[in-house]
Amino acid sequence: MRILAIDTALEACSASVFDSDDGAIASQTLPMARGQAEALIPLVRDVVEHSDVLVVALADKRVLGELRERVREDQLVIDLVRVPQPESWPCEVRGLCW
Numbered sequence: 001m002r003i004l005a006i007d008t009a010l011e012a013c014s015a016s017v018f019d020s021d022d023g024a025i026a027s028q029t030l031p032m033a034r035g036q037a038e039a040l041i042p043l044v045r046d047v048v049e050h051s052d053v054l055v056v057a058l059a060d061k062r063v064l065g066e067l068r069e070r071v072r073e074d075q076l077v078i079d080l081v082r083v084p085q086p087e088s089w090p091c092e093v094r095g096l097c098w
Contacts, residue, residue, distance in 0.1 A: 004051035006044070006058060008036035015043035017050040026050050041066050057081060 002025070007014040013036040016027035026047045030039050037060040044063060048054065048070045056067065059081040068089050071077065077093040079086060086093035 002050055002052045004048055004054045006040060006055075006063075008040065008058060012036075013039040013043065015040065015047045017047050037063055045070065051075060053078060055080065056083060059083075 001020045003018050005016050011033045012031050014029040019025050028043050040063050044066050053076045055078045057080040071091045073090050075091045079095045
């Protein structure tokens, strides 16, 4: 299984795809103090296609829009932030906290 992980918690912006059999297969990190949401969009474009499961923990409308445009029907989104209109996504969206 391949999982997309996105991190903007500290002074960096990272997106990685982790394969449960092979470890990290795609990863990018950009050091920055601000502007992580804007920087995530090109990172998401680069790594989302390699994922089976996407864990969404960032409620930025631009990032969510980019994810919704790029996910495939066979992918699963684990929603931690209550994404708007999950029924409009082309894949299954499972809310973890509700």
